[in-house]
Amino acid sequence: MPKILLVLALINAPYAFCEAANLTFSIDRQIDPQVFPRYGLNLGGPSYWGAEQLRANIVRNPGFMPLLDRSIVLVEQIEGRQIKDQDAWVARPDGFWTGGGYQILSGAHVNSQGRIYDYRRKAQENGLFWLDQTFNELRVGDAISVEKSSRSQTIPQWWSSGRTSLVAQKEGGFAARLQPSPQSPAQLASYFDTLGGTAGRLLPIAGDWQLKFKIRSERTGAKLHVRFARDKQNAFVQQIIEPSPQWQTIELNWQGRESISSDAAALSLTFHAEGEGEIWLDEVYLGEKVPGAGGFRQAVVETLKTLRPGYLRDWQGQLGDNVPNRYTSDMTRQPIRYRPGDNESFFAYSIPDFFALCAQIQANPWVVGPTTLSSAEWFNFGQQLRIHADKAQLREVILEFGNENWNALFRPAGLSNVQQHQIIADAALAAAKKGFGQGNKLITVVNAPFLWGGSPGAIVHSKAADRVAVAPYFLYEMASDETEKKLRQRALASQLPLLLKQQKLSKAQNKPLAIYEINFHSNMGNAPATLRNLVLNNGIAGVALARQLIDASLTGIREQAVYSLAGYSVKLDKNLGDVPLFGISRDLSEANRLRPTGLALALLNEVAGGQLNALRCQGDTDACSAFSAIMFSQPQKQQFAIVNASEAAHSLQIPCQRQIKWAILDGHQAGNYELTGARLIQRRQSHCTNGAASISLPAQSLLVASTER
Numbered sequence: 001m002p003k004i005l006l007v008l009a010l011i012n013a014p015y016a017f018c019e020a021a022n023l024t025f026s027i028d029r030q031i032d033p034q035v036f037p038r039y040g041l042n043l044g045g046p047s048y049w050g051a052e053q054l055r056a057n058i059v060r061n062p063g064f065m066p067l068l069d070r071s072i073v074l075v076e077q078i079e080g081r082q083i084k085d086q087d088a089w090v091a092r093p094d095g096f097w098t099g100g101g102y103q104i105l106s107g108a109h110v111n112s113q114g115r116i117y118d119y120r121r122k123a124q125e126n127g128l129f130w131l132d133q134t135f136n137e138l139r140v141g142d143a144i145s146v147e148k149s150s151r152s153q154t155i156p157q158w159w160s161s162g163r164t165s166l167v168a169q170k171e172g173g174f175a176a177r178l179q180p181s182p183q184s185p186a187q188l189a190s191y192f193d194t195l196g197g198t199a200g201r202l203l204p205i206a207g208d209w210q211l212k213f214k215i216r217s218e219r220t221g222a223k224l225h226v227r228f229a230r231d232k233q234n235a236f237v238q239q240i241i242e243p244s245p246q247w248q249t250i251e252l253n254w255q256g257r258e259s260i261s262s263d264a265a266a267l268s269l270t271f272h273a274e275g276e277g278e279i280w281l282d283e284v285y286l287g288e289k290v291p292g293a294g295g296f297r298q299a300v301v302e303t304l305k306t307l308r309p310g311y312l313r314d315w316q317g318q319l320g321d322n323v324p325n326r327y328t329s330d331m332t333r334q335p336i337r338y339r340p341g342d343n344e345s346f347f348a349y350s351i352p353d354f355f356a357l358c359a360q361i362q363a364n365p366w367v368v369g370p371t372t373l374s375s376a377e378w379f380n381f382g383q384q385l386r387i388h389a390d391k392a393q394l395r396e397v398i399l400e401f402g403n404e405n406w407n408a409l410f411r412p413a414g415l416s417n418v419q420q421h422q423i424i425a426d427a428a429l430a431a432a433k434k435g436f437g438q439g440n441k442l443i444t445v446v447n448a449p450f451l452w453g454g455s456p457g458a459i460v461h462s463k464a465a466d467r468v469a470v471a472p473y474f475l476y477e478m479a480s481d482e483t484e485k486k487l488r489q490r491a492l493a494s495q496l497p498l499l500l501k502q503q504k505l506s507k508a509q510n511k512p513l514a515i516y517e518i519n520f521h522s523n524m525g526n527a528p529a530t531l532r533n534l535v536l537n538n539g540i541a542g543v544a545l546a547r548q549l550i551d552a553s554l555t556g557i558r559e560q561a562v563y564s565l566a567g568y569s570v571k572l573d574k575n576l577g578d579v580p581l582f583g584i585s586r587d588l589s590e591a592n593r594l595r596p597t598g599l600a601l602a603l604l605n606e607v608a609g610g611q612l613n614a615l616r617c618q619g620d621t622d623a624c625s626a627f628s629a630i631m632f633s634q635p636q637k638q639q640f641a642i643v644n645a646s647e648a649a650h651s652l653q654i655p656c657q658r659q660i661k662w663a664i665l666d667g668h669q670a671g672n673y674e675l676t677g678a679r680l681i682q683r684r685q686s687h688c689t690n691g692a693a694s695i696s697l698p699a700q701s702l703l704v705a706s707t708e709r
Helices: 298-307 323-327 351-361 375-391 408-413 418-436 457-461 484-491 496-507 529-536 539-554 596-607
Strands: 006-010 023-036 040-042 068-079 082-085 101-104 113-120 128-131 143-149 159-161 164-168 174-178 186-192 206-219 222-230 235-241 248-257 267-275 278-288 311-314 364-369 396-401 441-447 467-470 513-515 610-618 627-634 637-644 650-655 659-665 681-687 692-697 701-708
Touching (some): 023 539, 023 627, 164 186, 174 186, 174 267, 206 222, 206 235, 222 278, 267 278, 298 596, 323 375, 351 364, 351 375, 364 375, 375 396, 375 418, 375 441, 484 529, 484 539, 496 513, 496 539, 539 627, 539 637, 539 659, 539 701, 610 637, 637 650, 659 692, 681 692, 692 701
Parallel strands (some): 040 311, 311 364, 364 396, 441 467, 467 513
Antiparallel strands (some): 006 650, 023 610, 068 082, 068 143, 082 128, 101 143, 113 128, 159 186, 164 174, 174 278, 206 248, 206 278, 222 235, 222 267, 610 627, 627 637, 637 701, 650 692, 659 681, 659 701
């Protein structure tokens, strides 16, 4: 490979605080013989209220399905058929788990299954389960997956008043039943875009919209009032319907004309039954008349096309799901829950829809598999992964065993004991590999903490995992007495030494590191939001994220996923204010509402992909430490990504044959660029003069460049 020189010299710049040395960069080595993909992204889960307006059908649980609960019990005591849970994470009201199923995940009775005969919980105590049989070799600490579909008449993900309930249909599935009387109407409602405050409208009703649902009258005499509107504003839809005994499909279309606005009035959809009778309701669709790929909103698809992630990670809290539910359609999919609490249930998108989205944006899928599955279920899960990957023509799939098993937050469906985690994960991933079969590439992953001593720890001994995934978040804590200059320096600090150490430990067990999440995690410390936002809302945030991604690439980490596509803000403790985490898009009210972190990912993915090479810096040692630089090599192109983390500007001489295209994200300018970061991007096309092109790179900035061979 020909030697490439990048010669840097000091130029004048208003934020240059130190004297720069003349530096020379040349190709040092190929990082790894395999082809590296573009940088990835966490898609995240949909929300009713916030920035994560992912799905074209904004209604959750549109098919009125019962709630699916699934959790992991860790055995603390055994008395015959009675077992006591180790802690209160799985605790539910008396009788909740009665009639549900169980599957033993570890120990001498692994893969045994049956029914839960009874469940009781005394005040302030952990739950007692009576199983349908005695397991003589069950031991303290063994893990048991428990599952129950709710028989409650409450309709999950809907707000109700009057007599409403779920009803099973003869033809299969469920419907909502509204039973009004002359004295008491019955109503179902769903609410959207409720964040309010300074967020403004996060879900403008614009373009061709549709409300569609099925309705019938089991007993005539009632009328249904249907309304969709913002609070205290004229309705988009307002109809009175008299249903017939047969199922009817009602379709209401209109042209929405809302714009992005500070008007933060919430949206509501109401089905209000009056009179006397019984109305059944099913299969509600409310949203864009023409959805994007996989049933996602067009703004989501277009934003992802701009970001061009190499991987798209499906983490939306699905630890308590089961296999049929992961692969079924919206109208037959159950809401799920793995933690106790009325506010812990959610409605997830399916793997087929997720794969359709990945195919549209040309990203490889990164799937998080539920930890609550048995080995037989994991085999089926792998089979279904392959079927749907082939259908979407996806040639590589990452499959991760749960999410942050070590994190107590996920303990209701997690395995915090590393040895147990390894044993159950190995059985699960081996079964999934067998189900997936040969041919296309399945990369299996277990997860580990990043900052703990000894990380990634004993999980590297997993026999069925191909990768150990960590989350190298950065700049966790900010103090009120820090200056903007100091915070900028800390944001740009490299984690390369720690990543190299952990990569060495992991590769020693033939399991290279992967990164399942990475971003700022700046919600600790006593700094007010106004101080934090001098970094988080600025171009420096994008430059800092880019450096972390480039440094991880320098250690040979091939699979990386930034966290996450959208997220408006996080509220700090002690009334310190709100900070713009964790979304690299502020919201999805329209396409490409990118923060500087999102702009940086988009720029990197313009040049990422191919054979990866490290660039060697020569000259002043201290000055060299402020640069992170790589080159992606393709058959006809050489593409560079370089971060200048120093407080001085430089002029780069880049070799080329014909011309070079480049872009710079300027991170040294102060100001709030949350939604105006594009003003910090400079794009040019330079001609070669004597085999080189000159590019001026500001302090604390990112350069991406592409030159044809």
